[in-house]
Amino acid sequence: MALALGGYFSSASNVFTVSLVNLQTWFSARFVAIQDFFTSPRDIASLRQRNAELEGELAELQAQVIQLQQEVGETQILQALVDFSRANPENTYRAAAVIGRDPSPFLHYVIINRGSNDGILRGMPVVTNQGLIGRVDAVIADAARVQLITDPASSVNVRLQNAETEASLVGSVTGDLTLELIPQDINIQPGDLVLTSGLGGGYPPDLIIGQVVNVRSRDFDLFQQATVQPVVDFNRLEIVLVIVNFKPVDISPLIPSP
Amino acid sequence: MRNLVAVPVILLSVILQSAVISRVYLLSGIADLPLVMLAAWALQEEVDSAWHWAAATGLLVGFVSGIPWVVPVFGYVAVVALAQIFQKRVWQAPLLAMFSITFLGTIIISLLSLFVLRFSGVPLPVDDVLGSLTLPGVLLNMLLAIPAYAVMRDLARWVYPSPEVE
Numbered sequence: 001m002a003l004a005l006g007g008y009f010s011s012a013s014n015v016f017t018v019s020l021v022n023l024q025t026w027f028s029a030r031f032v033a034i035q036d037f038f039t040s041p042r043d044i045a046s047l048r049q050r051n052a053e054l055e056g057e058l059a060e061l062q063a064q065v066i067q068l069q070q071e072v073g074e075t076q077i078l079q080a081l082v083d084f085s086r087a088n089p090e091n092t093y094r095a096a097a098v099i100g101r102d103p104s105p106f107l108h109y110v111i112i113n114r115g116s117n118d119g120i121l122r123g124m125p126v127v128t129n130q131g132l133i134g135r136v137d138a139v140i141a142d143a144a145r146v147q148l149i150t151d152p153a154s155s156v157n158v159r160l161q162n163a164e165t166e167a168s169l170v171g172s173v174t175g176d177l178t179l180e181l182i183p184q185d186i187n188i189q190p191g192d193l194v195l196t197s198g199l200g201g202g203y204p205p206d207l208i209i210g211q212v213v214n215v216r217s218r219d220f221d222l223f224q225q226a227t228v229q230p231v232v233d234f235n236r237l238e239i240v241l242v243i244v245n246f247k248p249v250d251i252s253p254l255i256p257s258p
Numbered sequence: 259m260r261n262l263v264a265v266p267v268i269l270l271s272v273i274l275q276s277a278v279i280s281r282v283y284l285l286s287g288i289a290d291l292p293l294v295m296l297a298a299w300a301l302q303e304e305v306d307s308a309w310h311w312a313a314a315t316g317l318l319v320g321f322v323s324g325i326p327w328v329v330p331v332f333g334y335v336a337v338v339a340l341a342q343i344f345q346k347r348v349w350q351a352p353l354l355a356m357f358s359i360t361f362l363g364t365i366i367i368s369l370l371s372l373f374v375l376r377f378s379g380v381p382l383p384v385d386d387v388l389g390s391l392t393l394p395g396v397l398l399n400m401l402l403a404i405p406a407y408a409v410m411r412d413l414a415r416w417v418y419p420s421p422e423v424e
Binding site: 099100101102103104105106107109111137138145147151152153170172173174175235 | 272273275276277279280281283285286287288290292319322323324325329330371372375378379380381382383386387390391395
């Protein structure tokens with residue numbers, strides 16, 4: 001004891017403790033390795049289970065994100081439509097969702113989910129916040145068919161805002177819009193705004209349709225023609241507004257038959 | 259009772275045509291799902307109700323569409339008539355018959371639509387119709403032909419099970 005306290009055994013005790021620590025390290029490392037060997041399968045199973053749970057939650061959250069994005073899109077459309085109806089208080093609108101298109105590629109019609117039960121009548125104009133899209137062609141109780149202005153049988157009386165002249169806007173089988181019956185002495189330019197004129201009683205006046213993109217004027221023709229770029233994207237119609245306080249006028253009895 | 263299966267199938271095909279298929283364009287042409295399904299149904303040997311299906315589908319499409327009802331009714335009946343002819347002559351190669359009927363049926367309905375609409379006063383340029391509607395429509399219908407044939411063959415086997423041979 002006295003020798004140990006005097007430090008005479010320090011080298012011997014160092015050798016002992018180092019050996020002891022090394023031995024313990026060896027045992028500890030082997031134990032941990034054996035413990036890992038027996039416990040890791042359980043960890044993998046639990047990790048897999050946890051991973052599956054997290055993947056499930058991720059899928060659920062992704063579905064929620066998609067749903068919320070869709071709701072945000074619809075809300076933005078509805079907000080734009082509300083702004084449009086506030087900016088045009090002279091009209092009364094009924095919102096409707098587009099639920100289908102005409103099964104035939106020859107005709108450009110859409111089907112909306114509002115019908116005579118909602119006060120929709122044949123001939124009522126249909127718009128979006130951007131501009132005119134067409135008018136109601138047929139109605140049943142809970143749905144209606146709308147003839148788009150791009151339909152080949154559609155004809156709308158319009159006026160050119162800058163040129164102060166009137167013309168007829170016709171659709172086509174490819175969906176292009178063409179201005180016809182423009183007098184040769186009228187100067188029209190690309191970019192001129194096309195609005196409904198209200199003539200004929202089929203549509204209310206001053207609804208925006210589009211802009212002139214190019215003009216075809218030939219000396220030997222009686223009238224000029226122009227191509228119109230519509231303001232509405234007719235391939236992405238989702239929600240539309242039916243102007244329910246407009247009563248179309250049928251002037252066909254006034255037109256003399258040949 | 260077997261014919262009652264036509265009700266949901268026809269309704270589903272017309273709803274899908276109006277809500278989904280008619281929004282998928284190639285140029286200005288779209289596929290005609292009722293036409294392809296009718297052709298596939300009429301080609302099945304055991305089926306004896308294809309004429310009724312054609313008339314019912316034509317009337318339903320005529321109701322939904324703005325096109326005069328004579329076009330889908332007579333068009334689909336013509337498709338079934340073609341299928342009956344092809345089934346007897348090309349019975350060993352049903353897919354060849356399916357493609358032929360799809361091709362000819364699309365052309366017939368397109369020409370019928372063109373004729374009736376022009377007669378009604380709708381200005382339709384023939385070259386625009388053929389280039390932008392008919393040919394893309396033929397291609398899209400051809401793409402639908404094989405899956406439609408497979409589905410309708412399974413349906414026909416389910417509706418008309420063959421007697422077990424002992």
